Amino acid sequence: MKSEKIAYTGIFAALYAVVGLIPAFPLIGSTSKMSFGEVLKPFNGIFLNPFYGSLATGIGAFILSMIDPSLPFGFAYFIVPTVGTLQAGLLAYKKWKEGAILLGGLILIWYCFDTGRTVWYYPFLHLMALSLIIFTGRKLPELLNTKHLFISLFIISFCATMTTHITGSIFFMSMYTPPVDVFRKAIYIYPVERVIFTILSTGLCYGVFKGGFIDRDRWKLL
Secondary structure: OHHHHHHHHHHHHHHHHHHOOOEEEEOOOOOOEEEHHHHHHHHHHHHOOHHHHHHHHHHHHHHHHHHOOOOOOHHHHHHHHHHHHHHHHHHHOOOHHHHHHHHHHHHHHHOOOHHHHHOOOOOHHHHHHHHHHHHHOOOHHHHOOOOOHHHHHHHHHHHHHHHHHHHHHHHHHHHHOOOHHHHHHHOOOHHHHHHHHHHHHHHHHHHHHHOOOOOOOOOOOO
């Protein structure tokens, strides 16, 4: 089983690197673009586990940063998507408390910056995701095996997507010190982007589950 996990880790890492080359939306305040690799971050965490899923995303993102030097944050880029995958894995594998601590800690880090306190309302969607983890996190793994599969996948994908976003925002704020107006403008745009990525990721995971491509019992999701 362990050898299979390692093999799938390599496959998912390669898939992330390839899909990551497909541009999606311009990155606000930068010349870089977000890619459709965003869709695979929750996917890797849900179908592997917190460890192997994060490893797959981290390796794939690191390879991607070497292929495309224009990506933000340089070689540190791989950290941002890896955190998102970790969140998805934690929520899918009955570790919702750790997931709440992860996202809650990142939100607190945001407010440690002057810009974060100035644009105090910026993480409103992240706070919503944290609330979902706190109030529904315990039931999410169980719902993966019920008729509420889609809802569970949507919540997990949304929380993972928002965890990725706040991580990227913190990196962006600390490494490039952008003007506050960048975040004031982004608040009207990023919710739409993140909801789109959440829907796409949920659809991908749902299709894989319902198509029988992954045996949930074999992967010990529940």
